[in-house]
Amino acid sequence: MTRDDSRNEAALSRLRELIRIRTVSPLDSAAPDWSPFEAFADTLERLYPAIHRVLDREVVAGHTLLYRWAGREPGPASVLMAHYDVVPATDEGWTHPPFAAEVTGSGADRVLWGRGTLDNKGSATTILEAAESAAAAGFTPQYDLYLLFGHDEETAGTGAEAVVALLQERGVTVGFVLDEGGAVVDRLFPTVDVPIAVVGVSEKGTTSFTLTVEQQGGHASTPPRLTATARLARAIVRLTDRPFRARMNDVTERMIASVGAHGRHPLKFVFTNVRVFRPLLVAVFLRMSDETAAIVRTTVAVTQLSAGLAANALAERAQAVLNVRIAIGSTVGETRRHLERAIADPLVRVEIVSANDPAPVSLMEGPVWNLLAESITAAYPTAVVTPYVQTGATDSRQFSRVSRTVYRFSPFEMSADERGTLHAKNERMHVQTFFTGIRFYDGLIARL
Known part of the structure; x- marks a missing residue:
């Protein structure tokens, strides 16, 4: 076994241990169990001694971990971030138990199964592995470098928000920020055969709405023409029948042109003349996949439904929760007005539960973008690096108000099937891409 092989296998063992927590x-929120989070923090201290010897660690907002790596000189600080909380999972329906961290296959086909492999302990561990090696070797970054591991990204994101407030209070100027997000993907566009490294330069706004109907109840044997539940169902159908208008934006146009340049004619000609063929490309994106359709429009998903208390009684209150991802160029207010117009029923109350407008678009050129692109190319030499609009929300949105260079990229190759396991059953990653992710952060940290 070579030295690199030995390092890789040790890193894999550490990731498996962290996934099992x-x-x-x-x-x-009334009675949260924080003991696994405390165990995670204690485990990091044991697994990564050089980091805990060289860097200063503090705990923010209860369980978010913030490490400061003092730089050689004053300048804008960089932030490498990930989160270590995960969404729930039971053994039901999983090929391998979600917290067993089992490895199957051999050689290049080895796969690590478990909740958090892709979202987001895999990224957290690649940062830790690269930082541990650099710290042990005596490396010091040019400017301060922060490692941030959030504890509640999957719920409220209060940890990252508190860190931003803390850094502002201390007068820290934040420059480069890198969080989870895009990845190295294949077959993103027709006729484009090279892998694509998509880097999120913005993210859609994440807002929750409720639709509520309240009306007279009664015995289920004598229902009115339109019950509360039927009225709510009609509202949902109307929303489905009136989707948000699809449109291009500058980021997506740049992505199409840069990726499309590697395609084959005649589509290459269309992709590289995106402004001429904008209406056609919008239509193509809407039909190509759910992922591409989400890039060009605001989306609405009904995620929760609640109504009556008894099988034989009319519901006096029926409610739906909408998870809305707002496209860049739109706002929470504009989104609410569309919902109300589409539903067209004053008895269906539309209310905002939590609101976030889309994140500002970060710079897509310049020294910081180039530094990131070069680091990606060093790890994935055949990949085309391109900006894109991220559809999912991340903790990095908290930094968008203090930095113009906030990016979202997970340094892993992910197939469409693997991306489909995010927040779903059978989350997994190829072991080899985890090793490549460590090399990515090795190179990135060396450039900071």
């Missing part, structure tokens, strides 16, 4: 985001 059930840091599930507490949903019961």
Whole structure:
């Protein structure tokens, strides 16, 4: 076994140990169990001694871990971030138990199964592995470097928000920020055969709405023409029948042109003349996949439904929760007006539960972008690096108000099937891409 092989296998063993710690985001705020989060922090101290010897660690907002790596000189600080909380999972329906961290296959086909492999302990561990090696070798970054591991990204994101407030209070100027997000993907566009490294330069706004109907109840044997539940169902159908308008934005146009340049004619001609063929490309994106459709429009998903208390009684209150991802160029207010117009029923009350407008678009050129692109190319030489609009929310949105260079990229190759396991059953990653992710952060940290 070579030295690199030995390092890789040791890193894999550490990731498996961290996945086995059930840091599930507490949903019961009245009595949360934080013991797994405390165990995770203690385990990091044992697994990564050089980091804890060289860097200063503090705990923010209860369980978010913030490490400061003092730089050689004053300048804008960089932040490498990930989160270590995970969404819930039971053994039901999983090929391998979600917290067993089992490895199957051999050689390049080895796969690590478990909740958090992709979202987001895999990224957290690659940062830790690279930082541990650099710290042990005596490396010092040019400017301060912070490692941030959030504890509640999957719920409220209060940890990252508190860190931003803390750094502002201390007068820290934040420059480069890198969080989870895009990845190295294949077959993103027709006729484009090279892998694509998509880097999120913005993210859609994440807002929760409720639709509520309240009306007279009664015995289920004599229902009115339109019950509360039927009225709510009609509202949901109307929303489905009136989707938000699809449109291009500058980020998506740049992505299409840069990726499309590696395609084959005649589509290459279309992709590289995106402004001429904008209406056609919008239509193509809407039909190509759910992922591409989400890039060009605001999306609405009904995620929770609640109604009556008894099988033979009319519901006096029926409610739906909408998870809305707002496209860049739009706002929470504009989104609410569309919902109300589409539903067209004054008896269906539309209310905002939590609101976030889309994140500002970060710089897509310049020295910081180039530094990131070079680091990606060093790890994935055949990949085309391109900006894109991220559809999922991350803790990095908290930094968008203090930095123009906030990026979202997970340094892993992910197939469409693997991306489909995020927040779902059978989350997994190829072991080899985890090793490549460590090399990515090795190179990135060396450039900071």
